[in-house]
Amino acid sequence: MDRLLRTRLITAVVVALVFGAGILLGFAADRSLVVTPAGEEARTEDEEQPTQRRPAMYEQVDPTEAQKMVIDSIVQEYRTAMRALHAEFSAAYDSRYQAMLRETRSAIKGVLTPQQAHAYDSLIARRDSLAAERDRHQDEPSSRDERE
Numbered sequence: 001m002d003r004l005l006r007t008r009l010i011t012a013v014v015v016a017l018v019f020g021a022g023i024l025l026g027f028a029a030d031r032s033l034v035v036t037p038a039g040e041e042a043r044t045e046d047e048e049q050p051t052q053r054r055p056a057m058y059e060q061v062d063p064t065e066a067q068k069m070v071i072d073s074i075v076q077e078y079r080t081a082m083r084a085l086h087a088e089f090s091a092a093y094d095s096r097y098q099a100m101l102r103e104t105r106s107a108i109k110g111v112l113t114p115q116q117a118h119a120y121d122s123l124i125a126r127r128d129s130l131a132a133e134r135d136r137h138q139d140e141p142s143s144r145d146e147r148e
Contacts, residue, residue, distance in 0.1 A: 058071050105124060109117045 063071060105120075109120060112120055
């Protein structure tokens with residue numbers, strides 16, 4: 001009986017090792033597990049494929065021309081109200097948000113070496129530049145606004 005138990009135990013250990021090795025080999029072979037900066041992959045895909053405008057949900061129910069005109073006025077009112085709300089929010093919270101962001105970035109830089117801090121500053125500048133560009137584009141009417 002002792003020999004049978006030992007054989008089963010060895011078999012279970014070998015199967016577990018083979019299974020674990022297979023998982024590790026799979027992870028090593030899977031290049032999609034490489035971490036990329038947030039949003040970079042999405043930008044690359046967007047640049048490679050032309051963006052197609054998805055129809056607004058209300059367009060999918062085939063409204064009449066009269067209904068489309070009413071819906072367009074509703075969307076315009078919504079857009080105006082959302083812009084006003086965004087401006088109100090920005091006025092109330094942007095200064096606190098920016099201060100907290102600066103403090104966080106400063107604390108992170110305090111942990112880094114001078115070379116890492118320089119690279120971190122470059123990454124922050126690039127990210128802030130992309131965010132500013134995105135904000136400029138948001139001020140323009142977008143295809144999303146047209147779909148509402």
